[in-house]
Amino acid sequence: MWLIDSSVGRKFIMSISGVFLILFLIFHSLMNIVVIISPESYNQICAFLGANWYAVVGSLVLALGFVIHILYALYLTFLNLRARGHEKYAVKDTPKGVEWSSQNMFVLGLIIFGFLVLHLYNFWFKMQFAELTGIHTGSFDPANGAAYVSALFNHWIYCVLYIVWLAALWFHLTHGMWSAMQTLGLNNRKWLPRLKAISNVLSTIIVLVFISVPLYYLAINIF
Amino acid sequence: MEKFINITLKIWRQAGPKAKGRFETYQLEKVSTDSSFLEMLDILNEKLISEHIDPIAFDHDCREGICGMCSLYINGHPHGPDTEITTCQLHMRKFKDGDTIVVEPWRSAGFPVIKDLVVDRGAFDKIIQAGGYISVNTGGVPDGNAIPIPKEHADEAMDAATCIGCGACVAACKNGSAMLFVSAKVSHLALLPQGKVEAARRVKAMVAKMDELGFGNCTNTRACEAECPKNISISNIARLNRQFLSAKFKD
Numbered sequence: 278m279w280l281i282d283s284s285v286g287r288k289f290i291m292s293i294s295g296v297f298l299i300l301f302l303i304f305h306s307l308m309n310i311v312v313i314i315s316p317e318s319y320n321q322i323c324a325f326l327g328a329n330w331y332a333v334v335g336s337l338v339l340a341l342g343f344v345i346h347i348l349y350a351l352y353l354t355f356l357n358l359r360a361r362g363h364e365k366y367a368v369k370d371t372p373k374g375v376e377w378s379s380q381n382m383f384v385l386g387l388i389i390f391g392f393l394v395l396h397l398y399n400f401w402f403k404m405q406f407a408e409l410t411g412i413h414t415g416s417f418d419p420a421n422g423a424a425y426v427s428a429l430f431n432h433w434i435y436c437v438l439y440i441v442w443l444a445a446l447w448f449h450l451t452h453g454m455w456s457a458m459q460t461l462g463l464n465n466r467k468w469l470p471r472l473k474a475i476s477n478v479l480s481t482i483i484v485l486v487f488i489s490v491p492l493y494y495l496a497i498n499i500f
Numbered sequence: 501m502e503k504f505i506n507i508t509l510k511i512w513r514q515a516g517p518k519a520k521g522r523f524e525t526y527q528l529e530k531v532s533t534d535s536s537f538l539e540m541l542d543i544l545n546e547k548l549i550s551e552h553i554d555p556i557a558f559d560h561d562c563r564e565g566i567c568g569m570c571s572l573y574i575n576g577h578p579h580g581p582d583t584e585i586t587t588c589q590l591h592m593r594k595f596k597d598g599d600t601i602v603v604e605p606w607r608s609a610g611f612p613v614i615k616d617l618v619v620d621r622g623a624f625d626k627i628i629q630a631g632g633y634i635s636v637n638t639g640g641v642p643d644g645n646a647i648p649i650p651k652e653h654a655d656e657a658m659d660a661a662t663c664i665g666c667g668a669c670v671a672a673c674k675n676g677s678a679m680l681f682v683s684a685k686v687s688h689l690a691l692l693p694q695g696k697v698e699a700a701r702r703v704k705a706m707v708a709k710m711d712e713l714g715f716g717n718c719t720n721t722r723a724c725e726a727e728c729p730k731n732i733s734i735s736n737i738a739r740l741n742r743q744f745l746s747a748k749f750k751d
Contacts, residue, residue, distance in 0.1 A: 284677075284717040285707055285744045353717050360676035360716030362609040367510075367523065368602045370576030372672070372726035379721040380674055456720040459734070462742025466735040 316423035323422035430494030450480035568664030675716035
């Protein structure tokens with residue numbers, strides 16, 4: 278199967294799953310800022326995305342997207358380390374034009390994954406999981422998302438942790454977006470600077486929208 | 501203006517493919533800044549031979565930047581700290597008096613060390629043999645404009661064809677990927693009418709051979725492009741990806 282055996286095929290899967298996850302991030306971030314504007318509307322979204330069959334199917338597809346992206350990342354990183362060989366260079370100087378994020382995508386991915394586990398415990402476990410299984414895992418009603426958000430971000434440490442997480446995500450996205458287009462073959466000399474600009478702008482917007490929530494709670498707790 | 505500098509060299513010495521390598525330190529005095537890097541190594545080897553020490557093995561041939569034979573990873577850069585040149589075009593005026601220069605071979609699983617600074621780049625020949633050619637005789641030089649070719653295509657094909665196959669892209673890549681080399685070879689043929697006919701078969705065969713030989717998976721860090729002595733663009737890699745994916749989806 279060329280999607281597993283060939284390097285370009287493996288990277289095709291990596292970029293397609295990446296693009297899918299970017300679309301999810303756009304949706305998720307837009308959903309999040311509703312909690313600042315109107316907690317009631319946010320809870321309506323939470324109820325809508327609870328244990329309904331379409332929400333469950335959506336979550337399963339999303340989980341599959343994450344699993345594929347992570348498994349392929351592990352496999353590709355293993356193959357690349359093997360291709361590099363045992364002997365390392367004694368002196369290594371990164372040339373101009375090589376961005377730090379592009380050489381540390383796996384490490385950034387690990388950071389993002391670690392915080393993702395925490396995030397799933399903070400919210401998903403107390404909301405969708407509680408609703409599906411009927412087990413009462415949190416202190417509020419499973420559909421009362423706004424209460425969970427404000428309870429968590431009342432601890433300033435969680436605000437900081439989430440901001441660090443989103444910063445790692447920003448680095449991962451700035452390289453990932455244009456790199457996915459390059460791997461899909463949708464790039465040339467003219468489009469390379471344009472794609473890089475689009476990646477930077479879009480990842481900054483996504484991350485700023487996400488960050489606005491912990492920043493908002495941090496601000497109202499301080500003032 | 502010619503100057504003379506004293507330098508310290510830390511050079512990778514390895515007796516054979518299976519032997520364990522190590523760095524050796526050599527002092528070289530009164531090196532002319534007008535000499536090339538390879539001439540400096542020649543001077544060092546003369547000195548080593550006079551001292552009955554085995555001279556340092558390194559690859560070189562044309563010494564004018566077109567054969568792709570010279571290699572050397574100098575102070576953390578393939579082909580040295582200068583850009584858009586090969587090692588043979590690097591001159592000692594790029595270094596200062598008292599500098600320590602670290603010289604290593606290309607390091608990649610696809611390029612095993614043969615001796616000292618010489619690596620086996622035969623893998624590139626195998627990739628070319630897998631499909632980097634046109635199967636039929638396309639005749640002599642055609643009359644001008646007999647076959648219309650857009651200017652941009654001709655330019656891009658010529659740019660891709662400047663790849664000398666030195667392997668600096670693999671040496672620079674943290675993933676040991678040969679994508680820049682393979683994409684240049686795929687592009688310069690696929691962009692022109694004579695090579696376009698076999699484009700789909702070629703890209704599949706060359707990528708399959710590249711993977712079989714143990715080269716890594718490209719993650720678009722652009723280190724290859726930055727270190728390439730011929731300035732080959734990663735837009736060729738996008739073209740390779742595009743052609744490979746469309747060929748596979750057609751199957």
